[in-house]
Amino acid sequence: MFLPEGVEWALHCGWLLSHLEPGETLSSRRMAEFYGLPPAYLSKVLKSLVRAGLLEAVTGPRGGFRLARAPEEITVLEIVEAIEGRSPLFRCMEIRQRGPAPATKSDCLRPCGIAAVMYQAESAWRNTLRETTIADLASHASSGSTNRARGWLRSLPER
Amino acid sequence: MFLPEGVEWALHCGWLLSHLEPGETLSSRRMAEFYGLPPAYLSKVLKSLVRAGLLEAVTGPRGGFRLARAPEEITVLEIVEAIEGRSPLFRCMEIRQRGPAPATKSDCLRPCGIAAVMYQAESAWRNTLRETTIADLASHASSGSTNRARGWLRSLPER
Numbered sequence: 001m002f003l004p005e006g007v008e009w010a011l012h013c014g015w016l017l018s019h020l021e022p023g024e025t026l027s028s029r030r031m032a033e034f035y036g037l038p039p040a041y042l043s044k045v046l047k048s049l050v051r052a053g054l055l056e057a058v059t060g061p062r063g064g065f066r067l068a069r070a071p072e073e074i075t076v077l078e079i080v081e082a083i084e085g086r087s088p089l090f091r092c093m094e095i096r097q098r099g100p101a102p103a104t105k106s107d108c109l110r111p112c113g114i115a116a117v118m119y120q121a122e123s124a125w126r127n128t129l130r131e132t133t134i135a136d137l138a139s140h141a142s143s144g145s146t147n148r149a150r151g152w153l154r155s156l157p158e159r
Numbered sequence: 160m161f162l163p164e165g166v167e168w169a170l171h172c173g174w175l176l177s178h179l180e181p182g183e184t185l186s187s188r189r190m191a192e193f194y195g196l197p198p199a200y201l202s203k204v205l206k207s208l209v210r211a212g213l214l215e216a217v218t219g220p221r222g223g224f225r226l227a228r229a230p231e232e233i234t235v236l237e238i239v240e241a242i243e244g245r246s247p248l249f250r251c252m253e254i255r256q257r258g259p260a261p262a263t264k265s266d267c268l269r270p271c272g273i274a275a276v277m278y279q280a281e282s283a284w285r286n287t288l289r290e291t292t293i294a295d296l297a298s299h300a301s302s303g304s305t306n307r308a309r310g311w312l313r314s315l316p317e318r
Contacts, residue, residue, distance in 0.1 A: 001160055003249050003277075011273045012254055036257025076276055089248075090162050095171055096304065098195025101311040107303050113296045114170045117235055118162075121287035128280035137272045144266050145255065152260040 006045040006083045009037055011137075013046065014054070014079055018071040018138045019149045025064030026153070034152060045083060052082035071138060077129035089125075090118035165204040165242045168196055170296075172205065173213070173238055177230040177297045178308045184223030185312075193311060204242060211241035230297060236288035248284075249277035 013031050020026060028046050032039040046065055049055040056068045067074060092115040096103040111119065138146070172190050179185060187205050191198040205224055208214040215227045226233060251274040255262040270278065297305070 001162055001243055001248060002246070003160055005250070005252060007249065007277075008252060008254060008273065011277075015273065034258045034260065035254040037254065076273075084160055087161070089160060090166065091164070093164060093167060095167060095194040095196065099193045101193065101307040103304060103307065107301065112304065113299045114167070114174065114235075117288065117291045117296070118166075121284045124283035124287045125280045128283045129276065132276045137276070140272045142266065145262060145271065148260040148262065 001089070003080070003084055006041070006048070007080055009035065009042055010045050010049055010079050010083050011076065013042075013065075014049070014067065014071075014074065014134050015137050015141070016149055017055070017065060017067050018134050019146070019153060020066055025058045025062065025066045027064040030064070030156065034149075048082050049079065052078065054078055054082055067134070071134035074134045075130050076132045076134075076137070077126055079134075080129055088119065089122055090115065092118075160248070162239070162243055165200070165207070166239055168194065168201055168204050169208055169238050169242050170235065172201075172224075173208070173226065173230075173233060173293050174296050174300070175308055176214070176224060176226050177293050178305070178312060179225055184217045184221065184225045186223040189223070189315065193308075207241050208238065211237065213237055213241055226293070230294035231292050233293045234289050235291045235293075235296070236285055238293075239288055247278065248281055249274065251277075 012035055016031060016034060017026060028043045029039055031037070031046070032042045035042075046055060046057075050057050050065075050068075054068055054074055055065050057063070057065055092111065094108060096112055097105075097108060110116075171194055175190060175193060176185060187202045188198055190196070190205070191201045194201075205214060205216075209216050209224075209227075213227055213233055214224045216222070216224055251270065253267060255271055256264075256267060269275075
């Protein structure tokens with residue numbers, strides 16, 4: 001069980017876009033170039049982020065993508081869920097309701113202890129991802145990676 | 160991204176086996192019957208639990224499966240990892256090392272902030288699963304489900 005690789009791409013692109021100056025945008029093609037990613041597939045990932053309200057797509061000659069909100073207001077969880085969805089990792093099939101001695105529907109108004117602990121663990125996972133924002137990622141990044149991103153952005157004739 | 164359904168089966172079978180009296184075993188066929196599961200596939204799941212040292216397979220006419228340790232000493236995490244493995248949910252492909260302004264190997268001695276928060280969230284998930292044992296599941300189960308399991312076990316002519 002693995003998260004789709006688009007999750008890694010989306011998080012890195014969110015981080016990269018947080019280095020733009022106000023009013024600037026960056027094209028999908030440029031982001032694919034910076035991270036060595038397949039442009040067509042990255043484009044789908046970015047569209048998912050737009051649909052989730054995390055990025056804005058600006059059309060026109062100076063068009064491209066930018067963060068739709070301040071980096072402080074976009075959590076890692078939002079980006080992960082934009083790509084992966086919100087389905088639980090653990091899908092309870094209610095096997096306790098099968099077989100020769102099944103639990104009745106009224107026995108099953110609450111999740112069983114097994115489903116409960118699996119859901120509790122998922123909440124712990126989601127809560128950790130919710131506590132970190134794009135701004136946190138940017139402020140904790142090494143000066144090397146920040147300088148690489150800024151230097152490359154400045155070097156572009158057009159974005 | 161979903162956990163394989165064998166995780167649910169393995170956890171329920173571990174719980175069911177905790178209701179056996181000392182010296183008793185239960186066959187794979189009986190567990191498949193109790194939960195309405197495909198016997199051949201359940202058998203593979205149980206073999207994974209034996210390989211992980213969580214169940215013992217007893218051969219012979221009164222053979223079957225039993226817990227290899229006390230229920231207090233088998234965690235939900237151990238059962239989940241016996242089926243799902245221990246690979247991280249998030250696979251970091253180090254895309255920061257690609258493209259026109261790549262991070263160098265020496266920049267990458269530590270995970271980047273993105274990988275770090277993803278791994279931290281996985282630790283929170285695993286820690287929650289590690290805190291619950293089969294004995295906890297049994298002690299928190301409803302009296303209805305405990306009675307159903309015990310009553311069915313007692314009703315079996317052979318297991």
